[in-house]
Amino acid sequence: MGVEVSVEGLTKSFGSQNIWRDVSLTLPSGEVSALLGPSGTGKSVFLKTLIGLLHPEQGSVIIDGTDITKCSSKELYEIRKLFGVLFQDGALFGSMSLYDNIAFPLREHTKKKEDNIRDIVMEKIDLVGLTGAEDKLPGEISGGMRKRAGLARALVLDPEIILCDEPDSGLDPVRTAYISQLLIDINAQIDATILIVTHNINIARTIPDNIGMLFRKELVMFGPREVLLTSEQPVVKQFLSGDRFGPIGMSEEKDEAVQKQEEEMQAAGIGGGGTKDDFSEIIPQVQPNPGQPERKAIERHRQRVHEILHTLPENAQEAIRRSQAEEDQIIAENRKHADKHDLGNGNGNGGNQQQSGGAGEWSTAPAGVAVAGSRSDTTTDVIGQHASDQPTRDWTTPDVSDAQTQPIDTSRFDSDRRDPRSS
């Protein structure tokens, strides 16, 4: 199970510039959380503080029993091995091929042999749809491809905590959907605690269990996604709808005169350009693909939400009940689909769909983390990460009919991706 991250009273400034203050939240074990907020509110700074790259003036960040704001650098080094981080710009080494970039954490932090490293790296490259691009330099590929290479690198050590800084930036909507699905599938496979920083409202609506929002140097809220999505707070409503009119301005704050002008314009029927979508109409959360294990976090999340349900606003309670019922239906349909196509459900057979019905080369199964399905058949390597000793990939080329029945085909990430079936 992923590790809980508990943040208490965190305050960060650069010189006299306070970024945020007194931020408290808990990223529950194995759950997927998202952090929203206007540009410049310090979301990336928050991520960097969680891994100890930046040091807060006040507060604590407790990870696996250690307060990383106060621990020794040796302890911090150990704690960091729990993390896989996808930075906003991919943070790849410009002079190294994608292959070497992705292999880097394995070479740096484990004593794995090159054969084993190759298997893991190629699995992750395949997983993010970059097969064929492994010899390219970061400067020779698109921003979206760099992003996916960064994600592959974040996954090679099978992290307990995954931090993703704007995983969708540089990706078109379709690739964004693939990468979002990938994160859910990965969560189902390894039950990692995930935090996604994003401006993408679609991701916020459909991927996380919990959502938080930073605004005016404070955490406006953090809790079950339905609470934020049904919130009546003007800043939340404005952010979700992308409207010009509201408390969020081009710079951090609008002054009263501007707000008054906007109110007059609205009264005159002039719009702020925002979408008219009804965000309180909750879209069911994306579920793992059929054949993937079911997310273990769902039950834990529901248990937690059940305990606090009576404390939530009435419309959030109603939205939670509705979305849980809809999600149950989707999960049941996925199970039926998996049974019909003999994909295995990751519970009864270890989730090894590579052997159980054609989710081979073309599935989104995160093979290095995936084939194990449960951690019972993994070993612990030198740095305490779980990793299979055996090559975990079935490299047999699936037949075309299998490929066609796969719900997600990561090869479609790139039109220039080499088709392994043709080689």
Ligand SMILES: Nc1ncnc2c1ncn2[C@@H]1O[C@H](COP(=O)(O)OP(=O)(O)OP(=O)(O)O)[C@@H](O)[C@H]1O
């Ligand atoms: N190392 C640093 N030194 C000084 N100021 C910094 C540093 N890193 C970030 N900042 C400042 O902190 C503020 C928050 O930056 P951050 O990148 O966290 O915002 P963000 O919410 O992630 O923005 P965006 O959504 O645009 O990516 C900005 O004003 C930025 O200039």
